[in-house]
Amino acid sequence: MLEVIDKGSVTDSHPVPLLFVHGAWHAAWCWDEHFLDFFADAGYRAVAPSLRGHGASTSPKPLRACSIDDFVSDVAEVADGMPTPPVIIGHSLGGLVVQKYLESHDAPAGVLLGSIPPRGSGGSAVRWLRRHPWHFAKLSLTGRSLPYVSTPKLARERFFSPDTPADVVDRYASRLQEASTRAGFECFAAARPDPARIGTPLLVLGAEHDGATSRGEVLATARAYGTQAEFLPGLGHDVMLEPGWLAAAERIDSWLTGRHL
Template sequence: MLEVIDKGRASDAHPVPLLFVHGAWHAAWCWDEHFLNFFADKGYRALALSLRGHGQSPAGKRLRDCSFDDYLEDVTSVADELPVRPVVIGHSMAGVIVQRYLETRAAPAGVLMASMPPTGFLGSGLRWMRKHPWHFAKLSVTGESLPFVSTPPLARERFFSTHTPERLVVEYASRLQEESARSGLDGVMTRPRPDRVTNPMLVLGAADDGAVTPREVRATARAYGIDPEFFPNMGHDMMLEPGWQAVAERIHAWLGARGL
């Protein structure tokens, strides 16, 4: 059984559930910190799952072998159990998982937050290799990436802005966990098919993102024929940064304008 944190109830104002999907090294907890209660209080049913091998979700096999196809199966299985198709919200790596879900499932809407771009992880991987060649070399040998993102300085570099209080960086860095080595390869090889996605999309970016560049966020938005929206003084983990409420409010307003 996958871990699913489920809060709130659908209301007349917001009859469609929201399904939040986390990125690499994270789990459902990152949405439960602020977003689930925020949207539940607004009259939504808000759910977040932990992909297999993350949080309290069993992997079913070695975590290092879990693939994007496995993660897509997780999202699909949770979404298909809901009474109506949910709005799906994906962060970072999950941006691609959500896009792949939307290629084959009609949904009311999709939201991409600091999403991996259409070109995949290649750009991010090259930037990581240039900045930390020894990290990348060890990761390639061991298949273990957690040590290179989970210390407070490295977590801040990748996930948080310079404005984030150190106590938050320390707390959240301690909750990160190992990611699948196979997912790293899939992130380089997988290409979403925006031409197959027909539902409305919202693309959000963080101005001080250490993992995804503004250019990459713009490329994602351009693939859907829309303009991205950026939040200043914000790092990659937009749901955990001190300015998280502005992001949540924007999603709420955008969904409300569509009767969702």
């Protein structure tokens, strides 16, 4: 059973629903803090599932064994339950899940926020190894990554800008949860998406102070899909949780409105 947070309804101005896909260590709650209400109030139906094993979603197997294909199936299950195909919006690892989903499913549009690029997460892993070699070694041995992202200091480094208030970082760091070991390793190579199979129009957004996805990776993602990357000033990786989240939401809204979605 998947936890699904569903707000708002489609309107004449925005007849296409939105489906938000979270990344590793997060769940549907990260969209519910600000984005779902913003888009519902703007006349959209805004839906955010927690992928299996995350949030209140159950899983038939341990979270550590869940694959990217499993998460794609979760997205497909929610999307198939909607009257019309939704716009798919993915963050970080969720952006990779969205790309894999779009290889075999139609969608009117997609948005990638700080997404893992089509070439995989090797660059991110190398940066992690250089920054925290002992953390990376223990993660590789135990399969447990939560301890190395969930302290306020480490959460700020990876997910938030230097100017994000400490109470915001503390609050959200405490809500992070363990991620899938299998999915994490698949992001290196096994689950790389094929941009040639994806014809969906995409908005590719990065953040100025992203500690997880580099500027070069955001640019590479945009190039792979024949579009231009845009960068949100002053924000960290978790653009939907930052105090400046409104700039990200408004840019997505304006892009969708410009496409009559």
